[in-house]
Amino acid sequence: MKLLRFRVRRTTLALVISTVAAAHALPAAAQGNTYPDKPIRMSLPYGAGGIGDLTARVVTQKVSEILGQPIVIENRPGAGGVPSFQAGMQAPADGYTLVTGGNGTAITQTLIKDLPYSIINDFTQVATMSKFALVVVVRADSPYKSLGELVAYGKANPGKLSLGTANMGSSQHLGAELFKSVAGIDAQVIPYKMSPALLTGIRSGDIDAAFEFVPPMLASIKGGTVRALAIADDKRSPALSDVPTSKESGLDGYVVTSWNGVSARAGTPPEIVEKLNKAFVAAVNSPEVAQKLRDMNSEPYALTAPQARELMVSDVAKWKTVIQRANLPIN
Structure with missing residues (x-):
């Protein structure tokens, strides 16, 4: 009789525990099923x-x-x-x-x-x-015809390359700093306040190369006022399908x-x-x-x-x- 009572109590306790657990689980499940209702x-x-x-x-x-x-x-x-x-x-x-x-x-x-x-x-x-990816551009009459040539000059002439970017601390600015590290070169990074000022800087020859995302540079690239050297991504940009990636240009690991x-x-x-x-x-x-x-x-x-x-x-x-x-x- 005592054994039977023990079994009954144990069964009852297990039922109570499972019921409480189910009660706590129901709101989350119900929330997921009805979400969103506002x-x-x-x-x-x-x-x-x-x-x-x-x-x-x-x-x-x-x-x-x-x-x-x-x-x-x-x-x-x-x-x-x-x-x-x-x-x-x-x-x-x-x-x-x-x-x-x-x-x-x-x-x-x-x-x-x-x-x-x-x-x-x-x-x-x-x-x-x-x-959207970062693109490295130079002025239309730049002597650098490829990203490889830009890197080669930077390695042979430490501190002489000037790399323009938009906004101090921005993705573009850090993209230029990452470029220096991956390429193993010493170069000056010059942040401009806005993309239009950066574009003016590269067109006028004040800087050797500009680092900016594709959208702000696309019209100038298509119009031929600047030349794109490479896309900093693992695949080509649909908007610039003829521009090689950084990996294709010999700079593996440079993705921004x-x-x-x-x-x-x-x-x-x-x-x-x-x-x-x-x-x-x-x-x-x-x-x-x-x-x-x-x-x-x-x-x-x-x-x-x-x-x-x-x-x-x-x-x-x-x-x-x-x-x-x-x-x-x-x-």
Whole structure:
């Protein structure tokens, strides 16, 4: 009789434990099944009208159709994207507040001292949307006909090459610093405030080469006022299919791309992250969205959530090394 009572109590206890566990599991599962049942906010660290803003609007319009809920864009430019990510930090981890960021976010992680968040620890990466590569250009009558010739001159004449970039601490600036390291040369890196000033500098011959992303340089390259030596990517740009990659030019390992991704606050349920990722992948890969991105001279770029996280982690480490090697000031 005592044994029977013990078995009954043990069975009852097991039933209670399983019931409690199921009760705790139900809300998460239910949330994943019903998500989203209200509008989603997306915080952008860019001003309205820029390529980052336009990319987000093009992609999220399709994502909204897929998910059946509107995605409201909130522009929060300035301060290295800090206000945008702080807004994401202050929101619940429920998938209803997303933040965009990419290679610039990875750079900010090292360049800004005492950053009030960690893009790795405080956020989870959800998806990517687009990317475009850095291009190395020279003036139309430059004596350098290839990237190899530019590197050869730099090695033979330490400190004499001048490399122009846009904005101190930008991806372009760090791309030039990375070029020096990978090529094994000593050269002067001269940051200009804006892309138009950089373009003027290369056309006038004030600098030997310019490092800028494809979109701002494309019209000048197509018009013949500057000459593209190489694309800093692992494959050629569809917009400049006749321009070789850095690897094809003998500079293996030199890859600098600007990419746009989506993050959510850490702790967002995995089933919601997966649902969001599938919607973004489907949107980016849809023919109409892909074409709109190409029309903006960027490349559709859809990764899984784990791949997006791996990209962010690797870029944080990559640019931290470049920043420390170049001894750039930390703000």
